[in-house]
Amino acid sequence: MEYRITDGLKVLFILNIFISTGSSQNDRYLDFGGTWLHGEGHLYLNVNLSTGCKGISVSANETTLSIGGQITSQCVRSDVIPLNISGHDLMKNTAFRLLWEPLLDLLKLQIGGKNLTLCWPSSLHDSCCTDLSHGPNEPEAEYGIAHGKIRTDVISEKTYTGYEFSGRHIDCTELCNQDRHGSNPANEFEPICAHSSEVEMTADFSGLAVTAPATMGVSTQSNVIVHLPPTLKQAEKKTSKVVCTFFKNISLFQEDYKKVRVLNDVVDITVENEIIADLSEPIRIAFHHDAIPKMHPRKCVSWDTKKDPLMVNWTDHGCKTKQEELTYTECLCNHLTYFAVLVQLEPRPVRHLLALTVITSLGCAVSFISCIALIIFLYRKRRSKEQSRPIHLGLAVSLAFLNLLFFLTGVLANTVNESVCTLVGAGLHYALLSSFSWMGIEVFHTFWLVNRVFSPSPKTYIWFLVGFGLPTVPVITLAALGNIYGTREVVESNDVSSPYQMCWMKNNYEALLAHYFTNMPIVVVLVLSGIVMLFMVYREIKNREEWRKNSVSFLSIWGLSCLFGTTWGLSLLNFGPLSDFVLFLFCILNSFQGFLLMLRFYMLEWMRKRPGGSTLGSSSTGSTRQHMLKAMERN
Known part of the structure; x- marks a missing residue:
């Protein structure tokens, strides 16, 4: 009785092995993979394919992965292909996957993060090479194919120099009909027939x-x-x-x-x-x-x-x-x-791209000219003892640089090579961060005037070090990391075939992280601090006689808003049903920001010089200090 039970268990064990191994043999298509153990030098792919149905072999040594045999219906290829496909040699251990689909006469190799198509798909043929079965392995070696497997079934953990697979002819139409009726397991090429x-x-x-x-x-x-x-x-x-x-x-x-x-x-x-x-x-x-x-x-x-x-x-x-x-x-x-x-699918297309591009280009051109005029205006007042003048001058210089590069970025992206566009993209990012820095300095300096009326403000060279020097740190770091700056495409929702190209951060994962870790936090902090500072200034001078005039109050509010960078907060509201309106408003206000600043300073200067001019008509936030002093005297 014990012998019968033992014999029965043996039979079940053998049947179990047969069933489990049968799933990896006599497959209609081939899905073979493993790990190529190779040297550290240059690597190559040797392809030698011809028509027939004798089978296919996959072998490897220290420098070359070879794929050859007679398995195709019409594809014939004999090539030696360098495998430094990512711009550098592959790592010492490289996973690969070989896919063969007989109905399409298709052979693909996935290796080094790339999909290489060795035989392109074609229409249905009379005869297909299928029913592939695993043959004998080549000898073990130091270099070769380790962890060989068919689909998820591991053939061997050892390292062999090669694997052999044999096949047989079958009528393609019959095989195609089997696929249509679901008699074969699905694979990534379904439905197969072309x-x-x-x-x-x-x-x-x-x-x-x-x-x-x-x-x-x-x-x-x-x-x-x-x-x-x-x-x-x-x-x-x-x-x-x-x-x-x-x-x-x-x-x-x-x-x-x-x-x-x-x-x-x-x-x-x-x-x-x-x-x-x-x-x-x-x-x-x-x-x-x-x-x-x-x-x-x-x-x-x-x-x-x-x-x-x-x-x-x-x-x-x-x-x-x-x-x-x-x-x-x-x-x-x-x-x-x-x-x-x-x-x-990504990136999200932009609606009305042409109109937004025209508005932005016009605004940047006007703002650049306005900033140059504002720089000249502030330079002529260099003998003035007003503490805010160097800060306004630094903001005007950074905005001029930002508007110039943004105006030229579209032209440069289509006329220069990628390396030049990378430099322009880094320069544009620097100009943006520098402008944000100077807007933040405007906020801090105004806060200093409001809260420390009798204390001297920091030295001018400190402002210049923060405004022009500090933004170089993230830009140089990102440039050293690489793959951040370069050509960026902005897609039009109605015409995806003609994207707008600019030199900026690339559209990849690394650049997206750089954007969220450098630009977005600064925008959030700048906008919030600017709004708080606007409220503080308004609270201190709202009872001034000059504020009874609507034109003066409006001039002060939007002028300080430009100085404090609060208009950049619109970038955080670009969602929902009003996204188009917000996007247009964002482009108008920020592209014309240099012009609005120039207009503010010139109008305040005009108001100061006219008979009975207002004390509010100062060309800087230094006037805030005067309002603070007078408010304290009244109290």
Whole structure:
């Protein structure tokens, strides 16, 4: 009896091993990964692929990761590719993942934080190489592939120089039907099948509309119609056949999920062995899709084969977005390649970008000229003993520098190289922080006058050290860290294909952190302290005779608001239904800030010089000190 129980347990144990290991063998597709143990020098990827179905091998040594074999239907590649893909050599231990999808004739390699496409997707073929099974491993070695696994099933913890996988032919149509009915486990390429339509362009070809075939499990709203123009017949030279291949839900076309997303449909239009470009009449591609909210603008894009043939690169060059509706997008493109609709997720697009750009540019130009005039005005009063004059002068200089760089940043971003734009971006950040510093000094100095009436204020060189010297610390630190300053794109909600470029902080995670740790805290502190200081000044001088005149009180309030930087607080209110109004008000007040300051100082000087001029008509917050003294004398 004991022997029977023992024999039964053995059988169950063997069956359990068979079932558990069977999940990692004879897979329809290949998902193989591991850790490449290599040296610290330059690394390379050796690719040697040809058509057939003998199998595929993955091997590695100290310097090279090799992928080769006969597994594809039409992809043929023989390359040696440097792997310093991140601008430097990879780390000593590098994880990788190799993905093979037979229905698409697709081979991808994920390594070093990059997705390299070794064989691009194609339409359905007659024969597919699938049912892959793991063969014998190569010998153990110091350098090679460790922790090899198929999907989540670990093959071995040891380090081998290579792995072998064999396959067998199967009818692609049968395999595609199995996927449609859900007989195969889902993977990241689902649904797998891509379908092609061939169009023969005869001598009297007058154009044709090609519709993507219906696909089970996909929304009926999702569809693509390609309108081929008659000029396509005139452009072709060697053949008269054009092929339209339709893909659905292909995740390989997705790269940066946080910023953009490709819609479900991707279409590939090709003429065999020919490059068709600059068509006199563009191809019209109508994408019918699920509803896209207006807050996420879209643009028509095509495949950029010039930038990097191994990477997913979309460009709007050669394509125009003609018509947009919630469930419909029409693209006009003058060449042949892959086409799709790219939906913008981040950064949030800006509405009325053109109007805001014009207002800001005009305001910066006027403010720069006004600040120069204000600098001359304050310089002529250099013999004055007024304590506030050097502080006003420092603010005027920093604002002039800020407005000049902001006015030029759009032009420089499109005319200079990235290194120059990096310097301009750092300079713009310095000018902004310097302006904030001088506004903070204005607040502190006014507070000093209000609360320490009989005490001398700090020396002038201390103000200049804080206003011009202190902002260099965060800017130099961020520049040393790198990848912070450079070209920044601001996207228009109605035209995502033509973003506004400027030299500023980049649109990446590091720059976002730098923004929130340098700019935002300063703005919050500046605005809050400025509001408190406005209230204190108002409380002290509200009973003055001059304040009975509305023009004088209004002049003092908005003048001090500009000095104290409270208008920058509008940047904290850019949300909700009034966001557009707040954004316009923010651009107007802050771009014209230099002009408003000049106007305040000149008007106060005019009021001081006119017969019976007001004592409030001083050109500085030093007048606040006089009001404080007179108020104390009355008390």
